[in-house]
Amino acid sequence: MAATMHPPTAPQPRPSLYFPYRVHPAWTPGGTPAAPAARVAIVGAGPVGLTTALGLAAMGVRSVVLAAEQQVCEGSRAIVFTRRSLEILQQVGVSERVLARGLPWRCGNSFYRGQRVFRLEAPHDADERFQPMTNLQQQVLEDILLEAAAATGLVDVRWGNRVTGLQQGDRDAARLEVDTPAGPYELAAPWVVAADGARSVLRQQLGLRLEGEAYEGRFVIADIRIDLPLPTERLAFFDPAWNPGNTVLMHREPEGMWRIDYQLPPGESPEHALAPERLRERIDAHLASIGYGHLPWELDWSSVYSARTMTLPAYVHGRVLFAGDAAHLLPIFGVRGANTGFQDAQNLAWKLACVVRGLAPAALLDSYSDERVTAAREIIAESGRSTRFMTPPSPGFRLLRDAVLSLSLRHAFVRPLFHWRTSRAHQHVGSVLNTADDDDARFTGGPAHGVNAPNVALGDGRFLLDVLGLQFSLLWFGDTPAIPAALERAARALRDHDVPVRVIAVSIGAGRVDGADVTVPDPDGNVLRRYGAAPDATYLLRPDQHVCARWIDAPDTARLLAAVETALAGKPRVQP
Amino acid sequence: MTSSLSTADLEQLYDRLAEAMDAAGPEKTPLMLVKLALLAAERIGDAALFTSLIEDAGRDL
Numbered sequence: 001m002a003a004t005m006h007p008p009t010a011p012q013p014r015p016s017l018y019f020p021y022r023v024h025p026a027w028t029p030g031g032t033p034a035a036p037a038a039r040v041a042i043v044g045a046g047p048v049g050l051t052t053a054l055g056l057a058a059m060g061v062r063s064v065v066l067a068a069e070q071q072v073c074e075g076s077r078a079i080v081f082t083r084r085s086l087e088i089l090q091q092v093g094v095s096e097r098v099l100a101r102g103l104p105w106r107c108g109n110s111f112y113r114g115q116r117v118f119r120l121e122a123p124h125d126a127d128e129r130f131q132p133m134t135n136l137q138q139q140v141l142e143d144i145l146l147e148a149a150a151a152t153g154l155v156d157v158r159w160g161n162r163v164t165g166l167q168q169g170d171r172d173a174a175r176l177e178v179d180t181p182a183g184p185y186e187l188a189a190p191w192v193v194a195a196d197g198a199r200s201v202l203r204q205q206l207g208l209r210l211e212g213e214a215y216e217g218r219f220v221i222a223d224i225r226i227d228l229p230l231p232t233e234r235l236a237f238f239d240p241a242w243n244p245g246n247t248v249l250m251h252r253e254p255e256g257m258w259r260i261d262y263q264l265p266p267g268e269s270p271e272h273a274l275a276p277e278r279l280r281e282r283i284d285a286h287l288a289s290i291g292y293g294h295l296p297w298e299l300d301w302s303s304v305y306s307a308r309t310m311t312l313p314a315y316v317h318g319r320v321l322f323a324g325d326a327a328h329l330l331p332i333f334g335v336r337g338a339n340t341g342f343q344d345a346q347n348l349a350w351k352l353a354c355v356v357r358g359l360a361p362a363a364l365l366d367s368y369s370d371e372r373v374t375a376a377r378e379i380i381a382e383s384g385r386s387t388r389f390m391t392p393p394s395p396g397f398r399l400l401r402d403a404v405l406s407l408s409l410r411h412a413f414v415r416p417l418f419h420w421r422t423s424r425a426h427q428h429v430g431s432v433l434n435t436a437d438d439d440d441a442r443f444t445g446g447p448a449h450g451v452n453a454p455n456v457a458l459g460d461g462r463f464l465l466d467v468l469g470l471q472f473s474l475l476w477f478g479d480t481p482a483i484p485a486a487l488e489r490a491a492r493a494l495r496d497h498d499v500p501v502r503v504i505a506v507s508i509g510a511g512r513v514d515g516a517d518v519t520v521p522d523p524d525g526n527v528l529r530r531y532g533a534a535p536d537a538t539y540l541l542r543p544d545q546h547v548c549a550r551w552i553d554a555p556d557t558a559r560l561l562a563a564v565e566t567a568l569a570g571k572p573r574v575q576p
Numbered sequence: 577m578t579s580s581l582s583t584a585d586l587e588q589l590y591d592r593l594a595e596a597m598d599a600a601g602p603e604k605t606p607l608m609l610v611k612l613a614l615l616a617a618e619r620i621g622d623a624a625l626f627t628s629l630i631e632d633a634g635r636d637l
Contacts, residue, residue: 403610413618 017225017300018255023070026160028182038062039356041189043163048324048341049195050145054092055349057152058470061356068162075301076137078338084425085342086130097144104131108234110418117408118418127456129463166205174319192320200326212310217391218264219305226297242285270304307331307387311376315369328376331387339423350543364569375426386420425452435549435563445532453545456527467518468545471500475539482514490560
């Protein structure tokens with residue numbers, strides 16, 4: 001009897017205590033009506049790939065997203081999202097859905113020998129829309145991003161499309177070899193975004209090496225369902241009796257889940273650590289040590305993690321643009337993985353959109369690499385300290401850490417050393433996109449070159465960042481009924497050249513301002529103060545909300561157009 | 577830096593420190609000494625001076 005061809009077996013939905021996984025039909029060449037050709041192929045359908053796709057779509061650029069699997073990620077993975085990440089997610093239209101599901105928080109506690117030796121309350125005030133942190137499981141976030149991507153009509157997500165090869169010989173496009181359940185095909189795209197994670201296939205295909213350090217300490221990450229009567233705060237336990245010398249972290253997640261991270265004794269293998277009976281024994285021991293040994297719990301997912309502080313030295317390689325974990329590996333302490341990735345995605349999306357739309361030369365993408373590699377290196381320098389405290393890399397560091405633990409019981413001066421320094425928004429201070437001859441240095445306050453625009457409550461439930469979407473923003477402060485003619489001429493010239501721009505008038509008299517796309521009433525001068533501005537001050541913000549030029553008084557049309565040109569790495573030559 | 581410690585005081589500290597290390601036991605002695613160093617650094621309140629003391633202590637081992 002002849003051998004029969006069996007269709008490949010469909011993958012089963014991943015098991016989960018709280019998340020209804022759906023298996024999406026695989027996209028196969030010829031099997032699905034072809035969507036219009038996209039200029040951008042995004043490899044990886046995680047938070048970074050999907051946020052990039054949403055950013056591109058917001059600026060009118062179509063993309064293909066290649067998802068190696070047929071469902072969203074296994075387990076909760078990244079669970080803590082910073083305020084800046086929520087601001088970025090707001091720009092791509094999903095922050096409300098994230099807030100509806102997520103748990104906001106701002107306090108962290110460190111314990112040693114049953115005593116709370118450090119408590120940090122992250123700053124929060126009425127001018128912030130988002131709390132310092134929001135906890136949400138990554139697969140829930142991915143689902144939200146996918147829903148938003150589908151709604152744009154500009155994102156073609158191809159499930160079950162695994163990239164296996166890359167060729168960059170051609171002048172106009174990179175060629176991806178893509179495997180599907182129905183066989184391989186080739187996809188040509190002028191630009192490829194490598195958002196394919198820590199084990200990036202594209203990084204391997206290009207033979208690129210990450211530079212930096214890998215720490216030996218390994219952590220088990222376990223999600224359990226348990227009804228703990230504790231608030232949403234970060235809990236860190238140092239040197240617990242059940243796990244001497246090591247560290248344990250806890251975070252509350254939505255859906256009645258808790259994340260427990262615990263450090264393994266040196267030399268223990270991941271397989272050994274993840275054996276069900278060993279997991280149970282250790283989680284029981286931890287719960288008993290904090291007084292909840294009597295509560296029932298169920299394991300949802302577990303994994304093993306080790307801290308690395310590594311980055312590629314450049315993120316642009318020909319037509320391939322690296323972002324997120326494919327570009328850098330950053331320690332989990334301080335929640336730097338996905339939160340750094342969102343900043344990559346936002347920075348990359350607007351620049352790539354401008355290049356694809358012919359508004360800027362490809363050199364604009366070099367600024368993506370320069371700005372984000374600089375950010376990764378800053379993060380590595382900052383995170384080294386907390387990583388060395390969490391998982392001391394040598395006997396000397398261990399002795400110092402243990403001495404600080406011991407002193408912390410009675411001596412307040414060492415307690416600030418427990419500060420774990422979370423991910424923050426990075427400032428592109430020396431960026432070539434900043435205008436050199438503006439009034440930046442003459443301002444005595446407000447966000448300087450490269451700084452992301454601070455949020456301000458507008459008094460009617462709205463916030464300033466609500467109106468700073470993915471376009472250039474001309475923020476003018478004034479008390480006249482119309483914007484200056486020079487600004488109006490500049491805005492018109494930019495629009496004539498398809499440069500996305502929005503004129504926002506901060507109205508000190510609170511009345512509507514003619515010539516502005518949006519009027520932001522500022523009767524109490526809150527926005528004015530936060531921006532160190534006097535009437536007629538003008539800020540130029542990049543689409544990612546970072547300041548690239550500012551003037552004490554509204555500039556003339558030519559200076560404004562030159563600043564936009566600088567922010568687009570030299571093009572377009574927009575004439576008034 | 578001028579010494580403000582008399583020879584008699586120094587002799588007394590010599591004994592106290594030796595006794596404290598013996599009380600801590602060989603395993604805990606390094607930890608005890610590092611705690612002592614951090615407490616002394618906090619009292620001295622001069623990072624540059626303490627850095628030079630670390631360098632001094634590392635010589636001729």
